[in-house]
Amino acid sequence: MTAFNRREFLQVSAASLLAAKTEAASVVAGPPRIQEQGKLVHAEGRDYIWEWSARDDKFRLLDQHHLVIVSGKLQPAVIVQPPGKEGGRHCTSGKPAGYDIHDDKIVVRYEGLNRGAKLEMTWRFADDGAWLDPIAYEAPEAEDVVSLHYFAEGTGDAAAPTLEGDYFVLPGLMQCSVMNPVVPIASYYNMKLNQSYWVGRDYMESSSFLQQWGLPVHYFCGFHRSPYDLQQTPGPEFRAQPSQEELLNAYCCGLAELPNGDFFLETAKNRYGFFVDYRSDLWGHQRGPGKLSLGARMLWTVGPTYFEAIRRYYLGLVKAGVIHKKTNSARKNAIALAPSFDTWGAQVARNQNPDYFDEATLNSIYDGLKASGIKVKTFVVDGFWEGKYGDLRHSQERFPHFEETLPRMRADGRYVGLWTAFMRCEDPAELGLTTDHMLHLTDGKPYMVRQSAPLPSKMYYLMDYTQPEVQRVLSDLARNFVRRYKPDFVKFDFGYELPSMAVAAPKDMTWAGERLLLKGLEVVVKALREENPDLVMMYYSLSPLLTDYIDLHSPDDLMISLGEFDLEANRRFFFSSLLGEIGMPTWGSGGYDWTSAPEIWFDSAPIGTLGSLGSFSGPDPQALATPARVAKFNGLAEAVRTTETFSIVPIDPDYYGPVRGAHCSSWARLENGEVVMVALRKFRLTGGEGTKKFRDLVSTTASVVVSSKTDEGLARAARLAVIPYGDGELVLKRDRAESGSAELTEHYFGGGQATKHLPFKNGTLRMPLRERGEDGSIVEWVEVIFPKG
Numbered sequence: 001m002t003a004f005n006r007r008e009f010l011q012v013s014a015a016s017l018l019a020a021k022t023e024a025a026s027v028v029a030g031p032p033r034i035q036e037q038g039k040l041v042h043a044e045g046r047d048y049i050w051e052w053s054a055r056d057d058k059f060r061l062l063d064q065h066h067l068v069i070v071s072g073k074l075q076p077a078v079i080v081q082p083p084g085k086e087g088g089r090h091c092t093s094g095k096p097a098g099y100d101i102h103d104d105k106i107v108v109r110y111e112g113l114n115r116g117a118k119l120e121m122t123w124r125f126a127d128d129g130a131w132l133d134p135i136a137y138e139a140p141e142a143e144d145v146v147s148l149h150y151f152a153e154g155t156g157d158a159a160a161p162t163l164e165g166d167y168f169v170l171p172g173l174m175q176c177s178v179m180n181p182v183v184p185i186a187s188y189y190n191m192k193l194n195q196s197y198w199v200g201r202d203y204m205e206s207s208s209f210l211q212q213w214g215l216p217v218h219y220f221c222g223f224h225r226s227p228y229d230l231q232q233t234p235g236p237e238f239r240a241q242p243s244q245e246e247l248l249n250a251y252c253c254g255l256a257e258l259p260n261g262d263f264f265l266e267t268a269k270n271r272y273g274f275f276v277d278y279r280s281d282l283w284g285h286q287r288g289p290g291k292l293s294l295g296a297r298m299l300w301t302v303g304p305t306y307f308e309a310i311r312r313y314y315l316g317l318v319k320a321g322v323i324h325k326k327t328n329s330a331r332k333n334a335i336a337l338a339p340s341f342d343t344w345g346a347q348v349a350r351n352q353n354p355d356y357f358d359e360a361t362l363n364s365i366y367d368g369l370k371a372s373g374i375k376v377k378t379f380v381v382d383g384f385w386e387g388k389y390g391d392l393r394h395s396q397e398r399f400p401h402f403e404e405t406l407p408r409m410r411a412d413g414r415y416v417g418l419w420t421a422f423m424r425c426e427d428p429a430e431l432g433l434t435t436d437h438m439l440h441l442t443d444g445k446p447y448m449v450r451q452s453a454p455l456p457s458k459m460y461y462l463m464d465y466t467q468p469e470v471q472r473v474l475s476d477l478a479r480n481f482v483r484r485y486k487p488d489f490v491k492f493d494f495g496y497e498l499p500s501m502a503v504a505a506p507k508d509m510t511w512a513g514e515r516l517l518l519k520g521l522e523v524v525v526k527a528l529r530e531e532n533p534d535l536v537m538m539y540y541s542l543s544p545l546l547t548d549y550i551d552l553h554s555p556d557d558l559m560i561s562l563g564e565f566d567l568e569a570n571r572r573f574f575f576s577s578l579l580g581e582i583g584m585p586t587w588g589s590g591g592y593d594w595t596s597a598p599e600i601w602f603d604s605a606p607i608g609t610l611g612s613l614g615s616f617s618g619p620d621p622q623a624l625a626t627p628a629r630v631a632k633f634n635g636l637a638e639a640v641r642t643t644e645t646f647s648i649v650p651i652d653p654d655y656y657g658p659v660r661g662a663h664c665s666s667w668a669r670l671e672n673g674e675v676v677m678v679a680l681r682k683f684r685l686t687g688g689e690g691t692k693k694f695r696d697l698v699s700t701t702a703s704v705v706v707s708s709k710t711d712e713g714l715a716r717a718a719r720l721a722v723i724p725y726g727d728g729e730l731v732l733k734r735d736r737a738e739s740g741s742a743e744l745t746e747h748y749f750g751g752g753q754a755t756k757h758l759p760f761k762n763g764t765l766r767m768p769l770r771e772r773g774e775d776g777s778i779v780e781w782v783e784v785i786f787p788k789g
Contacts (some may be wrong), residue, residue, distance in 0.1 A: 013194040024485050034125065036045050041099070041106060043125040047376050048251070048302035049124070050130055054096050059151065063224075063249035063302055070165040070222045070251060072271070076135055077123065077152035077159035078294070081281040082144040083718045089146060089281075090114050090155035113154070117288075124417075129301040131256070139288025144280035147261070147296040151273045159464065161273025162778070168195055168272050168655060169221035169250075169306050170265055171542055172214025176560040177568040181575075185272050189587070195269040199274065200263035200514045202496040211557065212496045213572060216514065218543040219254030220265050220274065221306035225656045234490035237438040248655055250306035253312040256322050258545060259296040260285065260705050261513040262501050264463040273610045274511070282442050285509035296514075305655050307578070314544050314581045323544050326552070326583025327645050332534040335415050335488045336552045336644070337585060339608045339637040340355040340378035341369055342417070342491065345383060348559075357384040358398040362405065368616030370412075372559040372625045373750060375634045376612070378489055379409050380417030389460045390425035392481040406485060411607055417489030417536075422478060422524045424449070425461045431477070437470045438463060439602075445503035451499055458567075462498070465523050466508035466516075475527040482531035489526070491554070492539045494520070502786040521549035542575055543584055551644075553579050553586045554609070565591025567663070572686060574662045575605040577648040585644055587611045594625050598632040605636045605705060606679045607648060627778055628771075629750040635781035639677065639707035646671050652684050652691050660686045668694050674713025679705040683724060702728030702769045709783075722782040724769040734763035734786070741785030742767075743785040748777035760786075 026408065030379040039055040049062040052074055058650045059074035064646045066357060094112035101721035104126065108118045117140060122133040124701070135148060136784040168185045173181040184191055203217035223519040225248065255263065263278040280286035285373040286294065297314050303309035317323045323748050328336070346365045347357055369376060385402065387395040396401040404740055406416050428434055438446040439460040451458040463470050481487075505512050511519040525548075528535050537554040561568035588604025590597035590612040601610050610633055652668035665684040677696045681690045693699040697714050698706055703725035708717035715735035722730065742765055745755040754774070758767055770781050 030142065032390045034104065034106060034687065036101070038362045040715075041101070043106070043123075043130070043131065043286075045125060045302075047177050047249075048130070048300075050125065052106075054099060055562045057464065058095055061300070061302070062327060062407050065249070066724075067224055067249060069224060069249060070163055071393075072151040072162035072164055072273070073153055074108065074151065075110050075153075075185045076119065076295075077118065077149040077154045078114060078117070078119070078137055079146040079147055079149070079154075079157075079159055079779050080117075080139070080288075083144055083281075083284070085432070088119065089157045090143075091157060091159050093154040094119065094246070100361060101736055105185060113140075113144070119329050128312065128319070128408055129299050132300065134296055134299040137292045137294050139292065141288060141289050143260060143288045144284065145278050145288075145292060145294060146281050147275050147277045147279075149266075149273060149275040150295070158337065159275070161268055161271045163222075164270075165222040165272070165273050167223050168265070168267075169223070169662070170199065170217070171572075171662075172202075172211055172217050173197055173211045175557070176254065177564055177571070180658045181571070181622075181627045182656060182658065183267075184658065185267060185270060185777075187270040190270065193266075194269075195262045198263075201266050201517045203498065203500045203630060204263075204496050207470050209372065212557065214542045214575065215496060216263075216517065216541055216546070217544045218263065218514070218545055219252055219310065221250050221252045223248055223306050223309075223656070229322070233369055234765075243293055245248040248305045249302065250304075250309045251300055251302050252308075252309035253298055253300050253736045254313045254317075255543075255545060256297040256299050256320070257319060258399055258437070258514040258518055259294075260510060263514050265691030277501055278513070283501070283505050283512070285512065285747055294506050297743065306652075307574070307653065307655065309648060310580055313580060314565040317544055317675075323582060324548060325581075325645055328583070329366055329534055330642075332536060332551065333642050333644055335534065336377065336536045338377035338589070338641055339375065339627075339633065339640065339641055340380060340415075340417065340489070341374070341376040341609040342380040342382050342589075342613045343613075344382035345417075346615040346617075347384070348592065349618060351359065351617035355651040355734055359401060359405065362399070363618065365413065366405075372616055372630055373627070373634070374612070374625060376414065377637075378415040379415055380489060382419040382489055383421075383493070385418065387420060388426040388430070389731040390427065390431060390463070390477075391704070392420065392422070392477050393484075399667070403485070407632065415488035415490060416486070418485060419491045419493055420481070420485045422474065422492075423463045423465060423520055424624055427462050427707070428461060431473050433463075433470065434475060435461065437467055439499065439622055440464070442506050447499055462504075464510040465520050466506040474523055478527035479531050480522050482528055482535065487535065490538065492537055492550075495539065496539070513754050518546065518549075521546060525549040533617060535573050538587055538640070544579075547579075547582055547584055550584065553584055555586065555604075556589045558591045562592070564596075565593065566596035566603075567685065569600045570603050571662045573603045573607055574650070574653070574664050574676045577650075577664075577667070580644075580646040580648055583648075585609060590614055593623060594629050595623055598725075601633060601636050602679055602681070602703070602705065603664075603667070605639050605707075606677050606781055609640050627749050631778040632723070632725075632778045634749065635721075635747075638721040638781045638783075639705050639723055640678060641669070641671070643671055646676075647695075651678075651694060654684075654686055665690055671713075676713055676717075677705070677707040677715065682728075696733050699731045700728060702726035702767055706727075706730070706732070713785075717785050719779070720768070720784040722784055724771055724779060724782070726769065728769045730769050732760075732765045732766070732767070732784075735759070737763045739763075739785050742787075743783075745783040745785075746773055747780045747783065749780050750777075752777060 094110040097111040119136040120136040124131040152159040261278040301312035435446040555572040585608030649668040650664040654660040689692040
């Protein structure tokens, strides 16, 4: 039985197994004890077992069934280079030199790395996860740290990852749907992936494939799944034969602080690992001799699926005080969760690049929106309303009445949003800055971004906001931007174009790498909120470490998922739905067409709100904002909740497989422990009948969304919103076995309504679902009112 060719179980002596079982039986809240059996060190939490052998430096992470989730060499590898010397990189592994155990902590020491360097790795174990501290590296001579590679072996001048597992999971792995974030990596798959992937903020000019959405994500996962699972007979040393579902036990490894280097995952020879790229050979900020702190604090969690492991990672950071759950004002939530429209799709449809987007086009888009009947509460003006990047002022030539246009939208009862990329700069002198205030290359020259197709050719700088003078200018620009245009909502569009450490850097290297985006948000958002504390910021990030500055998650850009906008959006929602645990809802982009938008909104309503990028003009009227599609938007707008913190229970999820993986067909939303919304599909996204039921609360024969219109759960709420996605019957169960008559009002597209009463018995209401009224009117939603008491 070789590792991962057959499911590898923990091989321990009968004595150590008995000790492990005894300890597991006594696990209570608080840190678990660390055990030693000869050269084997063993720590056990509620859902995981951590094991390390001092004899061969082998590390294993196992679940409560003693199934190995991931294994590899524990020792990190450090690539170094003599200062000022091109080439000459060196990376050799050392040997374990001992370890110390103190209560819930183990410190493992290594010697003999890189011509005599020393290294210490510290793990701390809690009942609900394991914490890995920054690496302590001591260089005996002058050398620059090029990169730190976790769980890797030195190969002379490079590092090779050693982690073995069946699958790794990296949200944001690719910008389009060509490559699933759920990737088989076990040796029997023989994928031969030799690649580095951003886990941090992303660099869109990377020589590898395009990433963007979800980044920075700052975590990744791994889980069981072998073709040989369930084909084995467990021996007497195993606790129990696991079920098929239990074979999905997974871990999540995520940052608990940001390093001043770039964070990547890497694959090579059917192994994987992760590393922090410092490139001190270029910048000199991690240079020996002496002691250096490398990497960052990390949290490892284990759950029954990688979905639950991610949830535990988020909540583990909250429990440890690393982050906090966001608590918004009622006004901020009203803005963040208001159904919205963004002009970008309409701009793209009209080829409205910076040379053409103008007032006439903006007015035409807005007029088209109003004529469509779509009940949008927030209108977002996307890119190219500015005259130049950096000045945060509208183009006087293309938008002569911009400051009259925005109040007109507000007068219609709408919030106003504006696209911005605060840190871009076309003309430093115009801002009182010089090119010395921009991010710089290794030769000291300013770094420039070359904008390319499908956008027109254009070049601009990126401000170095680690410099105090730039911070002052940028803060003033942000404050004046709010005073002048009074935006309620900001679509932030910048972090993904920050250059990698291999290309450019700031003046203050304390804020290099993953910290650079954080510093920019700190400067800009602080200034924005000084003027308007309720201003909403939206960005792509899945990272829990930026939630102080980001209020709403965006699933965009879906542009290069043509033909399956809805499927790719669902995959992204699968991950972003977990942000509800820490107070960040998801915006529901409709993609770049209207045909699949109702399916996207079906998924986004339970996890946040609705959005649209669609154009209101085009060659095929049937592909545009038809009344039936707009009716779905309007109906779901009534279902959207107004709270930022919630928990999602996936219904009919698919966790593994390069096609099916990371999709969810139906959803349930909980607030304060009560189910407040259920969205049930009749058929699963990947084929076959759906569950069409959630607990004993809701069952249906047609696709439907049911939401409470009060602060109470579905079983107690006096008022519900029901949005039918087909004809059939819906059964609702109340928390009391009472009888009476419910009032049902169908609300139709374009106005109009019809009311009837329907009896319910023993707390059960059976109501018909239909998408058309008696006269053919399109049903937007059905309002259900139960009698008081």
